[in-house]
Amino acid sequence: MALSELPPPIDESGDAGAELPLLRTPPPGAMSKAWIARLQTVDAPWTTARRERRAAFTGLDESPIVLTSAKGCNVADLDGNRYVDFVACFGAALLGHGSTRVARSLEMQSERLVFGLGDVFPSDSKIALTERLARLFPEPGARVMLGLSGADAIDAAMKTALLATGRPGIVAFEGGYHGLATGPLAMNGLRPEYRLPFGAHLSSHVRFVPYPKAADTLEQTLTIVDDLAQKGEIGAIVVEPILGRGGVYVPPAGFLAGLREIATRTGALLVADEIWTGLGRSGAILRSVEDGVVPDVVCLGKGLGGGLPMSACIGKGAVMEAWRSPKGVAPELAEAGLHGEAIHTATHFGNPLACATSIAVLDTIFGQKLHLRAREEGEAFVAMLREACGPETKVREIRGQGLMVGIEVEGGAQRGLGLARDLLMTGWLVLTGGRGDVLTLTPPLTIPRALLTAFTERFAQLAAMRAL
Secondary structure (H helix, E strand, C coil), X not given: CCHHHCCCCCCCCCCCCCCCCECCCCCCCXXXXXXXXXXXXXXXXXXXXXXXXXXXXXXXXXXXXXEEEEEECEEXXXXXXXXXXXXXXXXXXXXXXXXXXXXXXXXXXXXXXXXXXXXXXXCHHHHHHXXXXXXXXXXXXXXXXXXXXXXXXXXXXXXXXXXXXXXXXXXXXXXXXXXXXXXXXXXXXXXXXXXXXXXXXXXXXXXXXXXXXXXXXXXXXXHHHHHHHCCCCEEEEEECCCECCCCCECCCCCHHHHHHHHHHHHCCEXXXXXXXXXXXXXXXXXXXXXXXXXXXXXXXXXXXXECEXXXXXXXXXXXXXXXXXXXXXXXXXXXXXXXXXXXXXXXXXXXXXXXHHHHHHHHHHHHCCHHHHHHHHHHHHHHHHHHHCCHHHCEEEEEEECCEEEEEECCHHHXXXXXXXXXXXXXXXXXXXXXXXXXXXXXXCCCCHHHHHHHHHHHHHHHHXXXX
């Protein structure tokens, strides 16, 4: 099919980007099915295998739709259906789809400079962005390392901890997700099946601790972390300020402060994975700092690039000095006279296009105070959901901060996945987290209240129906 034969993009006039679902054919339509059939002949086979396994588990057609255009909070598929997006590219579309400011920044930068030369000859846009990111850190003197994905930022943080402390040990948390690249994969506590096939390549120095999901588990968790850290092998404690894909669990008060105290006392680094929670998603620019804690290293990603690949590892100046003079250099290297700086770079790190769009994203978040808007709208959204979801819906809990909301349902993964499919069939895009029993809602920070209200009504209706 030629591009000229595709459905027209979503209209950008009037209330475009803030419209209710419009289904012309039950999804997935014939066009989506035809294109997916083409994809299955060339795509990695695990994608098809996963859908087949899920379909066998739920008893539903788990075929995906194929997206063609998007604007604001709306996305459209090949069959001309319009959906409301409560996924927002895994939480990354902070400004919604097709932000005018981001698009203009991309266009202007593309006319000036598309390629940079990384750390050799940096672009002006890279310098401007790293200055902006350093100012996000709550202490002066912070240093920045750019990457392409959240996993890159975590990888840089892992390396920083080893260079700064000389210790390979890492404390990670059950249910945590830090990306699937080889380095961060060792810390993936979400699903063992993500790690096990590649176990031979992964670090053996990671220790998993239960994430405290309630106040009565906090002391036990901190005690375990403390015991591990006191052995002197732990170089980093890596934590999500809110457990994201693990089920949107907001930890009890004092959790991050307790980790900070342990890290300081034992000489480990506290690494805050703010890839999902940061830049306004959880109602704060940095959730850890909002909770009164200054980490040693902060990782950002997802929405930072406004749709282009961009991430950042931001660390205290004293910590990042380890890249100049690494601790614990292997004796054989020292004997060879290799005492130079450590290096972490790649061809497209600091790409000028992504740096320009990242600056546009930061300008928009601060200019429109989207982090504060997310906090206010998130509180209203959670309140609406709690009021609408009575006993007949069999909803166990609604939780979250900002526009990072989890709905845990009774009935396990089969019911959670079924509800996600029910919502798709009525024009609402959501994903599940946890063990499949939590609907994870991460709409754009710009989503209007009317769409939050409409979603609440639809979800309560579908949840009650699936409970029968």
